Amino acid sequence: MVKTKTKIILIICIVAFLLIAALGGTLLYYYSHPSALKEFIEKSISRSTGSAFSIEKLSYSINPIKIHAEGILLDPGEKLSGLHLKISDITAEICLEGKLGHKSLVFEKLKIDRFSFHVSQKIRLPQIRPERKSPSTIGRVFAKLVAFFLFRDIRFQQGEVTNGEATIQLKDQDISLKGIHAYLTPDHLVEISCNTQIKWPDKQLSFTAPHLHITTDQAISFTDPEIKARLTAKNATFKSPDVHVKGVAMTAKLTYNLRNKTLSFEPVDLNFEGVTLKQKYKKKSSPFDLYLKTEGIFDLPQRRLNAPRFHLTIRDLLKLTGRLNAHFHPLNPLDIEILIDEIGVYKKSSLPSETRIETLRPGNLMFKFGLEREQFVVKIKGHKAHLIRSALAFYMLPSGWQFSCLDSFELTAIQKQKGGWSFTSKLDFQGMNFQNADSSCAGEDVSVHVEADGKLDLATPEIIANASLKIDKGEILYDRFYLDLNKNSLFSSFKGSYNVSGKNLQLSGFRLGFKNILTLDAHGTFVHKTGDEKLHLNLSVPETSLKPAFRHFILEPFQTEKPLLTALKIDGKISADLELTCKNKDWEVSGHCMWHDGRISMDDKGLSTEGIDLDLPVWYQTRKTETSEDTVRGSLSIRSMILPFFPEQSLALHLDAGPNSLFVKSPIELKVPGGTVTLGPVAGRDIFSPGISLNTSLAINSVEIKPLVSKILLQPVQGTITGRLDPILLEHNTLKTTGVIITKAFDGEIVLSDLGASGMFTSSPVYKLSALLTHLNLEKLTTGTTFGKIEGILDGHINDIEIAYGQPQKFELLLETVPEEGVRQIISLKAVDNIAQIGGGASPFRGLAGSFTVLFKEFPYNKIGVIASLENDVFRINGTNRKGGKEYLVERGRFSGVNIVNQNPDNRIRFKDMVKRIKRVTAKGGGPVIK
DSSP states (O other): OHHHHHHHHHHHHHHHHHHHHHHHHHHHHHHHOHHHHHHHHHHHHHHHHTSEEEEEEEEEETTTEEEEEEEEEEEOTTTTTTEEEEEEEEEEEEEEESSTTSOEEEEEEEEEEEEEEEEOTTOOOOOOOOOSSOOOHHHHHHHHHHHHHTOSEEEESOEEEEEEEEEEEOSSOEEEEEEEEEEEOTTOOEEEEEEEEEEEGGGTEEEEEEEEEEEESSOOOSSSSEEEEEEEEEEEEEEOSSEEEEEEEEEEEEEEETTTTEEEEEEEEEEEEEEEEBOGGGOBOOOEEEEEEEEEEEETTTTEEEEEEEEEEETTTEEEEEEEEEEOOSSSOOEEEEEEEEEEEEEEOSSTTOEEEEEEOOSEEEEEEEEOSSEEEEEEEEESOOHHHHHHHTTOSOTTOEEEEEEEEEEEEEEETTSOEEEEEEEEEEEEEEEOTTSSEEEEEEEEEEEEEEEEETTTTEEEEEEEEEEEEEEEEETTEEEETTTSOEEEEEEEEEETTTTEEEEEEEEEEETTTEEEEEEEEEEEETTEEEEEEEEEEEEEEHHHHHIIIIIHHHTTTOGGGGGOEEEEEEEEEEEEEEETTEEEEEEEEEEEEEEEEEGGGTEEEEEEEEEEEEEEESSOOOOOSOOEEEEEEEEEEEOTTSOOEEEEEEEEEETTEEEEOSOEEEEETTEEEEEOOEEEESTTSTTOEEEEEEEEEEEEHHHHHTTTOSSOOOEEEEEEEEEEEEETTEEEEEEEEEEEETTEEEEEEEEEEESTTSSSOEEEEEEEEEEEEHHHHHTTSSSOOBOSEEEEEEEEEEEETTEEEEEEEEEEEEOOTTOOOEEEHHHHHHHHHHTTOOOTTSGGGGGGGGTOSEEEEEEEEEEEEEETTEEEEEESEEETTEEEEEEEOSSSOOOEEOSOTTOEEEHHHHHHHHHHHTSTTOSOOOO
């Protein structure tokens, strides 16, 4: 048994001796034959990698151990195209350290000079083909002998890489590294620097970092579980079609824990200077600077990234502070969650050179990005996020507004692989209170709810969306308009699509309205290409009751200012169908506005209309065109119409609308007490502008006066009114007429002419006319009046009468009696006294003259003549008969009578005082007192 063991040991020793001898012989052979060693290395690497590997020159020495190689080339060939490596020069100084059996191969100095590395998108990395079978017993013994006699491990003492470059061409990305320099210091610190450029040609993106630097903070050792390094980049740039960054600087302190396999960064500083954004029409925004600072840890086994705090600053604009968590799971490769803790907004102070920052704490504001079931999901949630305060801070709302509310929102966007996006969103404002600076707009306890969903097709690209708005609680006051949203909620809905490349909005459904008041529907298209803006909308108002709209938008806001509205009653059903178009800033609206079974009444004013059916044609446009023969047809019919001074009657009209115009092409015959009047045709132009123009005519055919004025005058007046005003022109708030109205009464004529007005649509219109008086019988004119009876024939005129605010403000008056055979010229005692007082004099029947009033009640006269004028609230009255230095208002008869002399020819009085004087002397029971 002992002999057997001895034999086995002997055999093993012999085999070991033979192996050592063979190894030594092999080493001795290759040492003495460098070319053979070079060929052996080339074939071994080529065979194991399946590529073409060559060394141009190889030399080495034993004492000291030194290896030098030149012209190293790795070329995978056609099968492994895309990878190319070339090293011009490599030198290694090596030594063995340690005791026998524990030796280490130490690279005291390793230097690589001028190397290039190129990888294209067709790359197939060479594969080292290891043997599938486990090593044989002899192989294991051989490996242990090598480890015992040669070395067990490899260490690097000092190294240097200079003048290196590398290019990597991927499918949609090009990476270029130039000027690569790497150092391993005697303290085992690593330092790497290079010039880096990354391009995305298809997207026209590029990133260039001329100074990229990596250094370790401590020696790299496999026994130390941590590797610490610092990454810096200076003067980098970024360019894209939409964004340009003039300067990028980065500093990152990294720590890699070998035992836990975690990468810590504390901190990372990123500076972006001169950031500009390209806006619409290729205009660039003003440059701004952006700064990001963060710290955290990345757990490689768990694939989790945790940044407990990051700080983002956009200089002079915004600061963000928050947290970030990310999970890169095999099933869900991306799951990122960002929580915003604080938002700071810069605001300019009263001093131009100073700014202040307003801090907002948005509460639970979260951004989440992730991959779920092959879908990319983006979620944004917020609760008490202070959206209104943020909008005010960013000047998105007018300054001076005050808001308070509880807000919450949620947005979810999902993108399928190689597909478009779908999204849903909700926004709520509860208990909203707001008020502007002058309190003209305010809301209390308002509730707002918004929902939206849709799809985004990136291939087109096109957005298809549905949205709804509901404001159903609270109260709103705007100027004088008040709305109780609890009873009349505001609602809106939207359905449409937007083509981004074509800049085309297709509006398939839009609705806006107030519950139980009014609703507006719309659909159409909108194109906003530069130089080719187009809009085409069809607008409609479904049939609805007019009464609620009248009450909310007219009666309640204006009844205090216009008390007349409280007596006005309006009813019926209204609706509308309109077409709105715009092309290159030329607007056009056409269609119909309808009022069915309408009613207007004012009981205290004697106004009543029943059965109104109005189809109002509308044609508005901004471009100037010649008069068009095409029209939009409409109509107006009133079953029963009662107006002050008009008998009850019906009305039926045909309406035609042209560009900015409205026509009634047939004459309109209206019944009046005592006859009929004919109006029209009527042509209205520029009816939507302040310079509205109206052209019509008026014909009066022998209308009897008595029934016309029976409700105004106590005494019946016999006569007729005839005349024609043609044309009647209304332009720029001014009414002008041509023609006369002739009133035949009191055995004479009153001819009205120059009828007109100015400031028609203002708060103070001024009405104008002139009148010619011919052969008026004074007895018929004055009998039964409180002024006093006068007999005779009167001629005269009233020129340039202007009436404003219900009273004259200007005129010129001339009244004179003319003798006529067979007509007496007699004036009553009362009339004499009144004329004297109106003229500003005392009663002629005072004192001794008063005793004659017992005997005489009327007096003959030779002539009555009065000339008067009013201007600038100054009234003047004079007599027309001047004799012997006296001015007579009334000249007595040849043998008897009473003279009324104007004692003050420069008689001036304010017109208001004159009106009071006339009212006083013409009051019932006025006149001289006879004793």
